[in-house]
Amino acid sequence: MAQVGYSKKVMEHFMNPKNVGVIDSPDGYGKVGNPVCGDLMEIFIKVKEDKVEDIKFRTFGCGSAIAVSSMVTEMAMGKSLEEAMKITRKDVADELDGLPPQKMHCSNLGADALHAAIEDYWVKIGKIKPEDVKPKSHEGEEGESCGT
Ligand code: FES
Numbered sequence: 001m002a003q004v005g006y007s008k009k010v011m012e013h014f015m016n017p018k019n020v021g022v023i024d025s026p027d028g029y030g031k032v033g034n035p036v037c038g039d040l041m042e043i044f045i046k047v048k049e050d051k052v053e054d055i056k057f058r059t060f061g062c063g064s065a066i067a068v069s070s071m072v073t074e075m076a077m078g079k080s081l082e083e084a085m086k087i088t089r090k091d092v093a094d095e096l097d098g099l100p101p102q103k104m105h106c107s108n109l110g111a112d113a114l115h116a117a118i119e120d121y122w123v124k125i126g127k128i129k130p131e132d133v134k135p136k137s138h139e140g141e142e143g144e145s146c147g148t
Helices: 008-015 063-076 081-085 089-095 101-124
Strands: 028-033 040-048 051-060
Touching: 008 063, 028 101, 040 063, 040 101, 051 063, 051 081, 051 101, 063 089, 063 101, 081 101, 089 101
Parallel strands: none
Antiparallel strands: 028 040, 040 051
16 A cells, blocks of 8 residues: 655654764775665674674755665664575565555665675675675666556
8 A cells, every 4th residue: 555644753863863974994895875865875794603783874955865765774774694684675664664655766765885894894894806896776676566
């Protein structure tokens, strides 16, 4: 069922976003662009004992992108990298009690930037090779519905 308007949680995270900012000398850094609107998202992580010890974001995106980023950082904080890697765009949108259909593409940025930051760290420590990193932000991949 298509949802119109913004959920209370989206508004809360938009008005009072968590984990905004930059981490100096991050262990992992992810930057992705949204092909639909051209907006940008950056995520910085600190890793300790294979867990997300600290995470911050900076976005040049809309209100939904801010809410999504705030939520994704809260979801990832303290998780193991493997667990954080499994957070999907849909998980983030679900945690926010949904996004309006025309804003579903905004949920791409958060999870994609998080995954990019983790992969950046994994490349640095030699766990994966740069060529193993998959391109991000392909609208509509993974068979996800955009609410239509
Ligand atoms: Fe660009 Fe929402 S309109 S991220």
